[in-house]
Amino acid sequence: MSINAHPELPEFDYVRPATLxxxxxxxxxxxxxxRPLLGGTDIFVRMRDGFYHDKYLxxxxxxxxxDELSYDPQRGLKLGAGVNMNRVMASPMVQAHYALLAEAxxxxxxxxxxxxxxxxxxxCNASPAGDTIGACLVLGGVLxxxxxxxxxxxxxxxxxxxxxxxxxxxxxxxTSIEFPPAPAGAAGVYIKLGRNTWSDLSIVGVTxxxxxxxxxxxxxxxxxxLASVAPTPLLVPALEEHLASHPINAEAFRxxxxxxxxxxxxxxxxxxxxxxxxxxxxTLTEKALQMTWKKLGN
Amino acid sequence: MANHRITLKIxxxxxxxxxxxxxxxxxxxxxxxxxxxTKNGCNAGECGACTVLLNGxxxxxxxxxxxxxxxxxxxxxxxxxxxxxxxxxxxxxxxHGGVQCGFCTPGVLISARALINRNPHPTPDEISxxxxxxxxxxxxxxxxxDAIQDAAARQESLAARL
Ligand SMILES: Cc1cc2nc3c(=O)[nH]c(=O)nc-3n(C[C@H](O)[C@H](O)[C@H](O)COP(=O)(O)OP(=O)(O)OC[C@H]3O[C@@H](n4cnc5c(N)ncnc54)[C@H](O)[C@@H]3O)c2cc1C
Ligand code: FES
Ligand code: FES
Numbered sequence: 001m002s003i004n005a006h007p008e009l010p011e012f013d014y015v016r017p018a019t020l021x022x023x024x025x026x027x028x029x030x031x032x033x034x035r036p037l038l039g040g041t042d043i044f045v046r047m048r049d050g051f052y053h054d055k056y057l058x059x060x061x062x063x064x065x066x067d068e069l070s071y072d073p074q075r076g077l078k079l080g081a082g083v084n085m086n087r088v089m090a091s092p093m094v095q096a097h098y099a100l101l102a103e104a105x106x107x108x109x110x111x112x113x114x115x116x117x118x119x120x121x122x123x124c125n126a127s128p129a130g131d132t133i134g135a136c137l138v139l140g141g142v143l144x145x146x147x148x149x150x151x152x153x154x155x156x157x158x159x160x161x162x163x164x165x166x167x168x169x170x171x172x173x174x175t176s177i178e179f180p181p182a183p184a185g186a187a188g189v190y191i192k193l194g195r196n197t198w199s200d201l202s203i204v205g206v207t208x209x210x211x212x213x214x215x216x217x218x219x220x221x222x223x224x225x226l227a228s229v230a231p232t233p234l235l236v237p238a239l240e241e242h243l244a245s246h247p248i249n250a251e252a253f254r255x256x257x258x259x260x261x262x263x264x265x266x267x268x269x270x271x272x273x274x275x276x277x278x279x280x281x282x283t284l285t286e287k288a289l290q291m292t293w294k295k296l297g298n
Numbered sequence: 299m300a301n302h303r304i305t306l307k308i309x310x311x312x313x314x315x316x317x318x319x320x321x322x323x324x325x326x327x328x329x330x331x332x333x334x335x336t337k338n339g340c341n342a343g344e345c346g347a348c349t350v351l352l353n354g355x356x357x358x359x360x361x362x363x364x365x366x367x368x369x370x371x372x373x374x375x376x377x378x379x380x381x382x383x384x385x386x387x388x389x390x391x392x393x394h395g396g397v398q399c400g401f402c403t404p405g406v407l408i409s410a411r412a413l414i415n416r417n418p419h420p421t422p423d424e425i426s427x428x429x430x431x432x433x434x435x436x437x438x439x440x441x442x443x444d445a446i447q448d449a450a451a452r453q454e455s456l457a458a459r460l
Contacts, residue, residue, distance in 0.1 A: 006338065006340060006342070008320070008325065009321075010320065011319075011320055012319055013300055013319050014320075014363060014366075040362070040363070040366075041343060041361055044322075045342060048342065057319070057363075109343070110358055111409070112343075112349050112431045112432060113361070113426055115352070115356060116357055116358075116361060116362065194443060252366075
């Protein structure tokens, strides 16, 4: 038996609809045999590996406002689905107000790949390892979705259903992701544990985001999101609650890290064992909290 | 399955090509147009041997459909030299001995050209980061990084003389 390590793409038809409605209708009419295409950096891998067998790839990069990257102090940040990760990282608005997002993008693959890879593709692929998803979750991302019935919004926090599974229905196209204005002085950290410093998929990924918040007993709000340690990207509400109600100090961070460890349910795979992942979640969450605390000026 | 007729500019020349949907930019360049400088190392976005410029930005040509390049401008390694004069990154990589088997070199050169275009004074760390997607199994990268830093300096002194 011979193994083809470099398979070419199987046959399919490339479709480029003129409008969003045309695209949604086409996708709905061909449910199960068509999928939206952005950068293709997940799709082409999965087609070559024989996991995807779609007859149609429907290019949605050029539709409506999918190319838009805009910021408004009152409304926040809007990233069109077609905006690639290098563009996000290079945006002065993102660097100034959503530095965590740029940091998360920077951890993805390589420069060349990020010329094509998009945040919305990362989200819709719904891998628990998706490196930009944690940042999008803690930043309060909301997806604009166009389906056969028109537009609606889907908060990211309730978007994921399992590995590769989301609330999207046939015909649904995510056109953009929006983030509310970032609280003044907010800071975050993404720690990606891979097999090497750059470019590998994460064994564990820990995102922490925090800011001063007079509405909480501790005076701060902290959130954490975990990658590669559960069937979906995971927010940790227990950590947020603990750090809202306890004075912020080293012991509070230690306990919060234990809560993050308790919240996750990793599996063994080629990149790491479940036991190792659990241990790393605790260590890296504590580290990320301390780093964020420093960035907050403490 | 449908063929698509696309028009694009490759190394400054217009080309009209008929491509099936599933043909990658890499396949079109190598198999249809004989730009064999662009290499196929992994066909999976990992190695960077297939790197070309698409509208000025480096991309893995194995991860893009040819049909997605309708109207685009592509530069391959064959398009780096101008009027028979090597690009500073090409000359520097020769001078520094940054080529061994040479398989990674076309992709490295394209990544280096793109880096210097967006950042005329890259530090060694910035060069290493820009080469994360260009695997080289021979040189150990040091000579490549030196060459790119030197190329940036040479380009600057060239520009100063013009
Ligand atoms: C070599 C290599 C390295 C990688 N490294 C990393 C890494 O370090 N970290 C990481 O997180 N990922 C990594 N990836 C995976 C991939 O690059 C990212 O997930 C990327 O963000 C996907 O974006 P895309 O635009 O290419 O998506 P696509 O491949 O175009 O689409 C991804 C999925 O989303 C669906 N989809 C696309 N657009 C829409 C839409 N508008 N509405 C609804 N559904 C849609 C598609 O049908 C598909 O199922 C890597 C991939 C490769 C090939
Ligand atoms: S051949 Fe394209 S990245 Fe390896
Ligand atoms: S010179 Fe051989 S792979 Fe780089």
